Structure formats: structure tokens, C-alpha cells
Amino acid sequence: MNQRRLFIASCVALIATAMSFAIRGDIMGQVQQELSLTDVQVGWILGAAFWGFGLSILFGGPLCDLLGMGTIMRLAAAGHIVGALLTIVSTNFTVFFLSTVVVGIANGLVEAAINPLIATIYAGNKTAKLTTLHAWFPGGIVIGGVLAFLMTQVGFGWKAKVLTLLVPSVIYFVMFMGQRFPATEREAAGVPFGDMFKELARPLFVLVWFCMILTAGTELGAGSWIPTIFNRVTQSATQAGILQVVWINMVMYLMRQFGHNVSHKIAPTGLIAVSALVAAVGLYLFSHATTVTAAFLWAGVFAVGIAFWWPTMLGITSERFPRSGALGLAVIGATGSFATALSGPVMGWISETHGTAQVLPIWSGLPLLLIVIFGAIYMVDKGKGGYKAEKIA
Template sequence: MAKAIQPQKLFVASCMALLVTSLSFGIRAGILGGLGVEFHLDAKQLGIITGTAFWGFPLAVVIGGFVVDVIGMKRLLLAAFILHLLGIVLTIFATGFWTLFISTLFIGMANGTVEAACNPLVATIFPTDKTTKLNHFHLWFPGGIVVGTLLVFLLSKLHLSWQLQVGTMIIPTLIYGYLFLKLDFPVTERVASGVSSSQMYKSLLNPLFIVIFILMFGTAITELFTGQWIDVLLKNVTENAILILALTAGVQTLGRGIAGPVVHKISPTGVLLLSAIFSALGLYLLSHVSGDMIFVAAFIFGIGVTYFWPTMLGFVSENIPESGALGMNLVGGAGMLAVSVYMFFMGGFYDSIIGKQLPAGASLDAYRSAGAGTAEATAFTQATAVAGPEIIKVTLIIPIILIVAFAGLFLYMRSRKKAQVQIV
């Protein structure tokens, strides 16, 4: 059986599956504003819908983390394929809040299932270079967002429907489903190394794991909340808000492509500390500048969030290997759950900021749906131009906290490494 395992083909198929995951983020971010207008959804409802993908993800990734060693990675990925297809088709035929909610839940669960299987798969087939290969794998997330956002931008300019935009995800979904169906899979690294389930669960109480688990809340919110809501937050600050997401994701794609020398030269914790610093600077600029400077801010922010997600997972896999697939998946699930909760509260907060900018007693839906050129439409545009940067300013607090936390982690890991060298 071992001779039948083809690591490179499994890696390519994994990247294709992650491409579908990221396309769902990029395309949904691009059509979010239009869905709100067409189905008369306020920002809180949009926050609930988009947040559904983020709590559907941890639901699937945590369940997958518990069962992947038992049922195998192949079965999980075939389940992801079915969920992706269902979610895409239901989105295309959505009629309002609840159909969008259910379809987004399916897509979120599919995305989580992909991560639940592919993260341990990559760590298993590349055991000597985990963090680098996880970065290479995860470059397809921002890469797909670039493709998705540019696709939305192009198709919108051609006045093609959002249903057609969502439908473009069907092709790569069918491709990755076919590839995984034909390939043989190894057992997970934990199973292959003989680490028992009790050892795995015990490793989750490791203080280092608990610290990374908590810090993942902040890194995920900083990266994914801002990216998913960029069109809503900045659409009235710049005419091409969706291109900001494409630029940010493009920087991430290139950065993860050269992750090997970066991680090896600076160290994973050093990379995380620098990421927090650049993220904070980028968010600060996004909330204070306008015009072409927005793209400079987006570039800096893109540098900041480039290595967060894969380096956090790689850190767990390399420093707490006994936690196996469950450890990586719990950390990933924690991040997505945090984003979901944050989106829920920020949606309501965003609406409240807009409400304060409008006349007392004004209906948000009436102003949001007002015809172009009317006094109501102008007032709503001005209100959203204030609300978006305010949300970013609040979010800025998170990477500032991360700077302090990662500085402490960097010093701790450096001192631990020195102690290990002295013992040897």
C-alpha cells in the first residue's frame, strides 16, 4: 500500500480542494453587498450569514479532527466534495436569508472538512518540512481569493449575475472530487508513529498548546474578518474596494510561496511577531487613509497576515507533534469560531454606527435600498464611509495585543532552544 502513495499528486489535489474553499470566500466577499440589497438584508443579517461559514468550519474541522484517524482522510475529503456541491447549488437557487444561511453553512462545513483532512495529510506526506509545506499548501487560500475577487470584479463589470459567479466554483469542485476518488491515502502521522489516543489528548493540556489555541483567535480575526468584510467596510472609501482584497491576497500568495527561507531564517515565532506588527500597521493605515494610499495600506496589511494561519498550524505540528491531526484541527477550528462570533457582534455594531449618522428613527433598510442619486442614498453612503473605518479601528486592538503576546512567545522559545542546546 505504501508504494501506491503519491505525495505530489495528493498535494496537488489538496491544493485544488483549498482553492474551492478560498473561492467561496473571495466570491462571497465580492457579492455580499449585492445580496444585502437584493434580499433586503441589513449588516447584522449579512454578518450572521457570512459568520455561518465561519462556525460551520470549526464544527466540521473539530469533528473531523476527532474522526480522521479512525475513518481516514479520503472519506473526509469525499464528504467535503459532497458538501461543497450542495452548498454551491443551494446558494445559486437562494431566495432569501434562510436559504443563504443553510447554503453557507454547507459550504463552511465543506471548507472545514477540507482543512480537517488536508492539514494532517500535508504534515504526513512531508514530515521533515511541515511548516514550509503547510505555507505552500495554504498559499492556495489567498490565491483562490485573488481569482475569486477578480472574477467577481470582471463578471460584475460585464453585468453577469451573482448566481453565475457562484456557479464558477462547480468546475474546480468536480476536479478535486475526481482526483481524491482515484488516489490512495496514507494513515495519519500520529497513527503511523504509534502515538496513543491518551497521549494525544494529554498533549492538548500542554501550556504551549493552550497559548497557541488562544492566540489563534486573534490571528484568524485579524486576517479573515477584515478580508471577508473588506467590500462592506471600504466600498464608500474607495471605488475599488474588492480590488483591495485581491491585492492583499496576492501579497499573501507570493509570501507563502517563499515561506521556506523566511521561516528557516527568522524562526516561526519571529515570523508571527513580525506578522502582528505589519498587521497592526496595515489596519491603522486602512482606517486613516484614502485614495491610492488605501492600496499601500492593503499591501502592508497583506504582508502582515501572510504567515499567520499556516505558521500557527506548523508550530503546533512541529512543537506538539503528539497532538496529531486533532491538535492542528482544534487550533484551526478555534480561529474560525472566533471569526464567526466576532462577525456577529461587528455586524450589529456596524449597523449601530450607521444608525447614528442617519436621522433619528430612520429605517436602515429604506436608506440602504434607496435609489441612486436620492437624498437617502447619499446619506447612507456618507454613513457607511464613517462606519467602515470605525470597525477597522476597533479591530486594530487585536493585532496590538498579538504583538505583545508573540514577543513573549518568541523570547520563551529562544530561551528554551538555548537550554536544549546547553543540555546537548
């Protein structure tokens, strides 16, 4: 088993996933005009990306044990390649919607397989390696966003942008070819399949599951609305909101890539509690920024706060509930995706009911709950001798 090759291929697969989100978001305006789509149809297309993502994570997790992680990753690569090709031949809503579903499923299969894969091959260093791995989601957003922006400047159309998705897809498909994949940690330890479901009923797991709604809703929910809110509130003539997204994801990439060992210096539960305070302050002050400089400053603070959340939540799940196996990671990942999909309409309702400028100040209250919950878990763990990763006998 080539441990390093599997890790690098997983990173490239995550880049493909992130690029698909960035590029599809960039091209929707042009696609809507060329294919004569209504706003409702655009809403269905954007929603399909998240729902397909979440559902395939949820069902792909248990399939990692039944089919093997290698099979899941090959199916994901095939989905990315077929989905990209189907997208560029789309001539109407139905075909474009179907292509979005295919790519969304591929994205979910990637997330469903790479998390238990990395948790298995780096069993003694799960949170740090998951953090390094997930640096490439914001990294992929930056790559896709910048690439799409530059292609726009030189006159390339939306189909050419979609074709760029084939590059990382083919690379990770080739890198996974011929590789031996390990059994999942749960399977290798001989834990019965049914025991995965029992782990999901533990009170602490339910609490972590609820917190994933808060972390994903804050990170990706607010993140997806920031450019729109920034442009509306500041009446930006240059539509500089998209640059906020690139900036936030750049900061997150740097934090995850070069700060992944922070989980060894502070317990993961304490890390989320402390960073939640930073995120709440950054989001609240960003909502009151009146200049571009201030907006970039506080968006950067917000990015620092949320940078470690997604991989740390996965790390906590794998370390505290190892018997839940790929299913536990799939449930947490899918919950994050569904929370993101649902947060959009909720934030839209807040915008219509209280005014656009009030959305982020209200939303900044979500991290405050994380401070309380994870602060309490941290103190309980400390009373028992500190945070400890559970081992499967």
C-alpha cells in the same frame, strides 16, 4: 502514495473553499433582492458559512483518524458539488441557508483533512509546506473575486457565478480518486487516541490557542471589514473597497508562495512576533489613509504582516504538539474560524459606539499582544538552545 498529486489536489481543494467565500460575498446583494431576503436573513446566511466551517473543522479533525483523510476529502468534494447545485436551485431563504451550511461544512472538512495530510507527508518540512499550501486560500479569493467581477461586467447572473465553483470541486475530487492516503502522523506512531486530548491541556498549547484568536481576528476580522470601512470613510463613489480585498489577498498569495522558506531562516515564533509589528503599523496607518494611493500602500504593508500567520500557527501546532494529531490542528483551525465569526459583531459594536473611523485604530492593538507573547516564547526557546520541532518517538 503519490505525494505530489496529493499536495496539488489539496491546493485545488483550498481554491474551491476560498472561491466559495469570495463568490458568496459577491452575489449576496443580488440574491437578497431576487429572493426578497431581509438583512437579518442575510446575516444568518453569512454567519452560517463561518459557523459551519468552524464546527466541521472541529469534528472533522478526529474523524480523520477514524475514517481516514481520503474519506474526509471525498465527503468534502461531494459537499462542494451538492452545495453548489443546491444553491442555484434556491428559491427561498430556507433552501439558500441550507446550501450555505452544506458548503460551509465542505469547507471545514477540507481544512480538517489537508492540514494533517500535508503535515504527515512532509513531516520534516511542515511549516514551509503548510505555508505553500495555504497560499492558495488568498489565491482562491483573488481567483473568485476577479472571476465574479468579470462575469458581472459581461452580464452573467449570480447562478452562473456559483456554477464556477464546480470546476475546482470536480478537479480535486477526480485527483483524489484512487489515491492511497497515509495514516496520520499520530496514528502511524501508535499514540493512543486519548493522548490527543491530553496535549490540548498543556499550558503552551492553551497559549497558542489564545494567540490563534488574536491572529485570525486581526487577519480575517479586519480583512472582512476593510472594504466597508474604506468606502464609508473615504465616501468612495466607485466602492473601491473590494479592490482592497483583492490587493491584500494578492500580496498574501505572493508572500506565501514565494516566501515559504522564511520559516527556515527565523524561528516560527520569532516570525510571528516580527510580522505582528508590521501588521499593527500597516493596519493603523491604513486607518488614517486619506488617498486611494496611501490606502493601497498601507493595505499592502498590513498584508505582508499577516501573510504567514495562519499556516505558521498550524505549523507551530504540528511541530510543537505532534501527539495532538489531527485534533490539535482542528482545534486551532476551528478557533480561527470562530474568532472571525465573533470579530464581526465586536467590530460592529465599536463602529456604533466610537465611530467607524475608530474601528481599525483600536483593532490594531491586537497584534501588539502577539509581539509580547511570541517574543517571550522566542526568548524562552532561545535560552533552551532555540526553537525545536518535537518528534513522536
